[in-house]
Amino acid sequence: PRIGRASSSVNISGAVSADADASYFALLKDAFYEAWIQPSYADAGGSAATDSFQLVGEGLVTRVSPAKSSGNAVMDASVMQAVRSVSRIEGLPADFVARHQEIDIVFRVERERAGL
Numbered sequence: 001p002r003i004g005r006a007s008s009s010v011n012i013s014g015a016v017s018a019d020a021d022a023s024y025f026a027l028l029k030d031a032f033y034e035a036w037i038q039p040s041y042a043d044a045g046g047s048a049a050t051d052s053f054q055l056v057g058e059g060l061v062t063r064v065s066p067a068k069s070s071g072n073a074v075m076d077a078s079v080m081q082a083v084r085s086v087s088r089i090e091g092l093p094a095d096f097v098a099r100h101q102e103i104d105i106v107f108r109v110e111r112e113r114a115g116l
Contacts, residue, residue, distance in 0.1 A: 020096075021096065021099075021100075024091075024092055024093075024096045024100075027089065027091055028089055028092075028103065028105070029105065031086050031089050032082055032083060032086055032105055032107075033082075033107075035082040035083075035085045035086050036078060036079065036081075036082035036107060037078055037081070037082070038078065038109055039074045039075055039078050040109075041109050041110070041111045043072075043074045043075075044070070044072050044075040044078075044109040045072060045075075045109070046108070046109065046111070047070035047071060047072045047075050047108075047109065048068075048070055048106055048107065048108040049066070049068065049069060049070035049072075049075050049076050049079040049106075049107050050066075050067040050068035050104050050105065050106045050107070051064060051065065051066055051067055051079055051080060051083045051104070051105055051107070052064070052065050052066070052067040052103070052104045053065075053083060053102075053103055053105070054101055054102055054103075055089070055092070055097045055100060055101055055103060056097070056101065057097070058088075058092070058094070058097070059088050059089040059090060059091070059092040059097060060087065060088050061083075061086050061087055061088060061089065064080070064083045064084050066079075066080060067104050075107075075109065078107075079107045082107070083105070
C-alpha cells in the first residue's frame with residue numbers, strides 16, 4: 001500500500017472494511033508528516049520522495065529505506081530523517097499490521113500559500 005498526501009489513493013484488498021483501513025493509513029501518514037521537517041518549496045520544488053518501511057508486532061516501524069528518490073538531496077534527507085524518527089505507531093490493530101506489513105509513504109512538499 002502507498003500512503004500519500006492530498007489526492008493519493010490507497011489500494012485495499014480483501015473483505016476488510018476499506019473505511020477502517022483508510023483511517024489507519026491516515027493515522028500512519030499523520031505520524032510521519034508530524035515528524036517531517038518539511039523543506040521549503042523553494043528548496044525542494046514540487047518533488048516527491050517515497051520511503052518504505054515494515055510494520056511488525058504492535059505497530060513497530062522497522063526496515064526503513066528509500067523507495068524512490070525525489071532527485072533533490074534536501075528533500076530526500078528530510079524525508080529519511082522523518083521516517084527514521086518514528087519508531088512506533090500507536091493505535092494500529094494487530095490484524096491491520098498483519099495485512100499491511102510493507103508500506104510505502106509518499107512525501108510531497110506543497111507550495112506555501114501567500115499570506116499564511
